[in-house]
Amino acid sequence: MAITMAQALNTALHDAMEADDKVVMFGEDVGTLGGVFRITDKLQERFGEKRCFDTPLAESGIVGTAIGMAMYGYKPVVEMQFDGFTYPAFEQIVSHLAKMPNRSRGTVQLPVVVRIPYGGGIGAVEHHSESPEAFFSHVAGLKIVSPGTPSDGYSLLRRAIDSPDPVIFFEPKRRYWLKEDAELPVTTEPFGTAVVRRQGTTATLLAYGPMVRTALDTAKAAEEEGWDLEVVDLRTLNPFDAKTVVASVAKTGHAVVIHEAQVFAGFGAEVAAQITERAFYDLEAPVLRVGGFDVPYPAAKLEEFFLPDTDRILDAVERSLSF
Amino acid sequence: MAAAPLTPDPATLLPSLEPVQLLDNQGVLHEVDGYPLDLKDEDFRNLYRFMVLARRVDKQGINLQRQGQLGVYASLLGQEAAQVGGAYALDEQDWVFPSYREMGAALVRGVDPGKILQLFRGTWLSDHDPHATHFGLLSIPIATQALHAVGFAMGAKLDGKDLVVMSYFGDGATSEGDAHEAMNFAAVYDAPCVFYVQNNQYAISVPLSKQTKAPTIAHKAVGYGMPGYRCDGNDVLASYAVAKQAVERARAGEGPSLIEAITYRMEAHTTADDPTRYRTAEELAEWNARDPIARFETFLTKEGLLDDAFRAQIDDEAKAYAARMREEIYDAPHGDPLELFEHVYVEPPASYDEQRALLRRELEAQ
Numbered sequence: 001m002a003i004t005m006a007q008a009l010n011t012a013l014h015d016a017m018e019a020d021d022k023v024v025m026f027g028e029d030v031g032t033l034g035g036v037f038r039i040t041d042k043l044q045e046r047f048g049e050k051r052c053f054d055t056p057l058a059e060s061g062i063v064g065t066a067i068g069m070a071m072y073g074y075k076p077v078v079e080m081q082f083d084g085f086t087y088p089a090f091e092q093i094v095s096h097l098a099k100m101p102n103r104s105r106g107t108v109q110l111p112v113v114v115r116i117p118y119g120g121g122i123g124a125v126e127h128h129s130e131s132p133e134a135f136f137s138h139v140a141g142l143k144i145v146s147p148g149t150p151s152d153g154y155s156l157l158r159r160a161i162d163s164p165d166p167v168i169f170f171e172p173k174r175r176y177w178l179k180e181d182a183e184l185p186v187t188t189e190p191f192g193t194a195v196v197r198r199q200g201t202t203a204t205l206l207a208y209g210p211m212v213r214t215a216l217d218t219a220k221a222a223e224e225e226g227w228d229l230e231v232v233d234l235r236t237l238n239p240f241d242a243k244t245v246v247a248s249v250a251k252t253g254h255a256v257v258i259h260e261a262q263v264f265a266g267f268g269a270e271v272a273a274q275i276t277e278r279a280f281y282d283l284e285a286p287v288l289r290v291g292g293f294d295v296p297y298p299a300a301k302l303e304e305f306f307l308p309d310t311d312r313i314l315d316a317v318e319r320s321l322s323f
Numbered sequence: 324m325a326a327a328p329l330t331p332d333p334a335t336l337l338p339s340l341e342p343v344q345l346l347d348n349q350g351v352l353h354e355v356d357g358y359p360l361d362l363k364d365e366d367f368r369n370l371y372r373f374m375v376l377a378r379r380v381d382k383q384g385i386n387l388q389r390q391g392q393l394g395v396y397a398s399l400l401g402q403e404a405a406q407v408g409g410a411y412a413l414d415e416q417d418w419v420f421p422s423y424r425e426m427g428a429a430l431v432r433g434v435d436p437g438k439i440l441q442l443f444r445g446t447w448l449s450d451h452d453p454h455a456t457h458f459g460l461l462s463i464p465i466a467t468q469a470l471h472a473v474g475f476a477m478g479a480k481l482d483g484k485d486l487v488v489m490s491y492f493g494d495g496a497t498s499e500g501d502a503h504e505a506m507n508f509a510a511v512y513d514a515p516c517v518f519y520v521q522n523n524q525y526a527i528s529v530p531l532s533k534q535t536k537a538p539t540i541a542h543k544a545v546g547y548g549m550p551g552y553r554c555d556g557n558d559v560l561a562s563y564a565v566a567k568q569a570v571e572r573a574r575a576g577e578g579p580s581l582i583e584a585i586t587y588r589m590e591a592h593t594t595a596d597d598p599t600r601y602r603t604a605e606e607l608a609e610w611n612a613r614d615p616i617a618r619f620e621t622f623l624t625k626e627g628l629l630d631d632a633f634r635a636q637i638d639d640e641a642k643a644y645a646a647r648m649r650e651e652i653y654d655a656p657h658g659d660p661l662e663l664f665e666h667v668y669v670e671p672p673a674s675y676d677e678q679r680a681l682l683r684r685e686l687e688a689q
Contacts, residue, residue: 058507065474065477072479074478100460104449104460104666105450192672
């Protein structure tokens, strides 16, 4: 059956709430409306206003109260309406959600999931298309997850909710309508496991979230050039699966890391460094990064010039192969 | 057109113009309408005991810092009544979410002061189990703990538990966004929560007049649709009576309240601060005359509740506390460096194995 990422995420929330009555869902417009992207559609209707509720418009308040509820014994799943509205919650996420379990010497656990629809490509106004995953990947104590397929959307979100550690769950909003033939419930690989989405020998494309689809499209297009590209879906940025990444690069000798976020100090820099440290002698060229330019996310009519696409990725592959 | 009545009626939320005071500066008890004292002799003695212990423990904290045993220490001197009175209004099942100056409240909740001082010594980032005493971890980023208090209270309400949460913060914290978001969330969800502001007049060096234009901190409550209360925070009985009313209100399902306990930080902000740069000796002398313990002693003595035997008993207890603190802190070694990796994640990433091995090699090379 063809399911979309949005349906997979919605079903995951539904099934998690059904499986464990400690799971509660809250955020802006997630109740009556079902979320601006309808990811929480019908959850309030099914589970009542106590377990799925609208909050005042205050992101720090949402994450801060989620921490308190988790201390009490609940498993809150909260929604930041858009990537660019996450920043008011930054202090609660960085200073408490990530650090309190360690600060408490393990006496406090915070099984909180912060869902963030992220990335561009939907023609939105400013603050609605950002990719802030590098900020959070830099924080010890958080797990950083970003699914690239509906199956992973379901399975990784279920795992995130079951996780005893706090999880920042980045949902690739332009892939909410991406379809896949799958039956739910589905269980995919655990956190810390990257997956080779396409076997290849010429070079390795490393991607996560919205860029997994783009990488696969690029690999298809590259066939015309006679290139057989391997595509690795990282799935979780923390924990990071260095093993699968290194194995792929050892096979191809060429690595191109792709993300929507600006390249400078982006997560691709970490991937490049991991590969360089662990597979230096397997490399036939420097690890290249493909991403947005080092400028603020542009206005909607200009985003196609900012976002990495097949052409920009193929250009990088060519540079790598001709190094 | 006649205006529709407002809900709630703002007039019912306004704090009294005069702070509630039951015990005046001379230690004379005055009855105040709406704030009956439900305390037994034993409670009066206990309030006194906690205040004296708090002062002794505080002094020991300062001394340990001066002796180089603590990196820094934040004194509560002058705020004993506000802290002890507030926390004493809670029942055992209730919770406190403190900032970093709440040693008095911590004692009431049964937290071992030696554990709290490990934070200031730098042994570990915090060293008490919040679930054991229902006293949250010391929270250093200002006002952030108020949201944890509200979330906890929301959880208790959702769970149908009889439980009230008290969040302590200071006058400066009321300027932070998190204090605003916390009070707003609490009011919207009728969370069983009490916001207990110790207005000690200064946020490090910045006086309250530069912090807010509100008539008083307690008046801010009206904006959230909850009642605001003001009390003389150097009067332990007023601090208790006002807190008790707010706690009972929360327990009855009537929602949160904001209390402003007016007090004064007699010491520096922390041992790293120099208060002579921003306040005068006259001001200090004025507040010294309102000392919370002295006036309560006068009252207790008059009531026949404080005799030499009881004084000696508390003195012994305070000395024992201080001795134990010295023992636990003096030359306490730092913890096991390998524990750095133990509590960050329940399910740690594979990279921790490599980093732990690196640290182990470094330790072995020492």
